[in-house]
Amino acid sequence: MRRPSNAYITGLEARIASLEKMLALATSGSDTSALDKRGNQERNWSVVDFTDVEPCSPLKETRCFEAPSEKTVDELVDALGCFTLGDTGELRFFGASSNFSIIHNHPLRVASSGDARKRGIAAARQMPGFFEPSDELRDHLLELYWQWQNSWQYIVARESFVLDLYVHKTGRFCTPLLLTAMLALASRYSSRPEVRTSPEDANTAGEMLTAQARTMLHHEYEAPTTSTVQAAGLLGLYWAALDREGLGFMYIGMASRMAMNLGLHSDCSAYISRGFITEEDVEARNIAFWGIYVLDKLYCVGMGRPAGIQEFNITTAKPKAQDRVLIGLTEEQLKISQPWATSHITINAMQMCEIFIITSEVVDQL
Template sequence: MQRQGLAAAAQLDKLVAIPVELQQHLLELYWQWQNPWNYVIHKGAFMESFRAKILLLYESEAPTITTVQAACILALRIMSDGKEALGWLYAGNATRMAHNLGLHVDLSDWTSRTPMSPEEVEARKVTWWGCYVVDKLFALGLGRPSSTPKMSITCSKLRTDGDEEYTPYAPNSKLSFQEMEAIITKADVELRSHYGALPSYLRLTASTQTPMMPHVCLYHVQYHAHLILLHRPLML
């Protein structure tokens, strides 16, 4: 199944070739932003093998840990595109494949009897608990039943001494601090001037008797969010 999936993916490569530099850049963004938020992939194990929708189609019949990881990421990606129902289906697919592989089972007593390395055992745990979190996110967000009952889980919790989830984000700007400060100051002045010149019907009122229109409330939320984001580079 994996060979068929790789062959199909190879046909796609003839149509869309992603430069190695872009691949590395996207991976770094994933390790620094997505993986710390939703820890699904064990970085070391992932980097040893190194593709997703077309592979998932073929590998669902004979899934591997990588297949479960791909389904989790696709579920989150599809949900972020506004397709919650389809994302939920991918999350359920990931959960069932994880159960099929026994990722929810504690293997501590079996490590000495199996050819699994400690890294492989840790990769199984990372994948399971990441899959568990994705399932709970969809259950809470969409009001759907969870696919991971606690009574069936014996897999131990993740280690806290690893450094994969603590990859620091380092801004890579060629601007000097003085140049960045000047740009931010100018934008801050323009934003505040615009905010101070708002017409009365867009201003917030201190009266609790006057109902606030949703679009006015959202406007002020967006304004303050922009201020926070504007000054964030100076906070890092």
């Protein structure tokens, strides 16, 4: 039997120390109103205010952000939890019930997102009949995606994705897995024979790209990023288009679980001013989460199954209904990428979210 990790042991020690302190307060006759309030009232679902934290560079061994000295362990136990920073700069989340949410400045060994992504790409390239679309075919499929898919199922932050694809090329918002999943789903709208496994059979559109995306996802889900969540959701939609709702339901479930792992449901805007995350990152996370939320509810209604995302866990804000100026794109790239105003898409998507929020309690009891 393997020895527990140092991080796990430290977490248990922190939890025991917290419980001992609470017990001492209870047995000493001290004012226990704070304890009663914690036990009998709803938790204060807010992000821990790490005022004294200095920004740190992304590490392969992530660290829980250190709390200010005036915050006691007991107060932190009642907070929503804490975020850690992965090697690609991606936030990961530990909730209040986890021991890892009350230990600070201690290395937590997690799989490397960058390494997982590289392994996935390498595995996909080794597949028989590996298919890499030309730039012309890629843009054709992306035009279909922005026109017909993203306009009503808002999962991908379009401006951030497009700028990363054509201009910045950082892999922050446009990853090979996400791009492949988008192209696979967009192939369902295309009449081009090269996107089909069998040129005469329209039902095979996107099969090659989907197989490659599944292979990459198999490696990435051990260390997911926001783009991994988006890709899993899009693959769930792909299977629904083939009348394989059961498989699609499982992919949407994977997407919602990975979203929780990354804390997409939790408000992380407080970390912008401290340099851990940018406003653009927060917006991309919000778009991804609420997009997966809608898919989760659609499958819940369509298949009569319990929803994976519960509203009382959500503290993150909804995406902003605003349009951005895309600088650095050619006229053709702009034409492909902006068939509809982002503000219009966002408003429609958030109205759909509001409908599900209002009706969720009734739907869950059907």
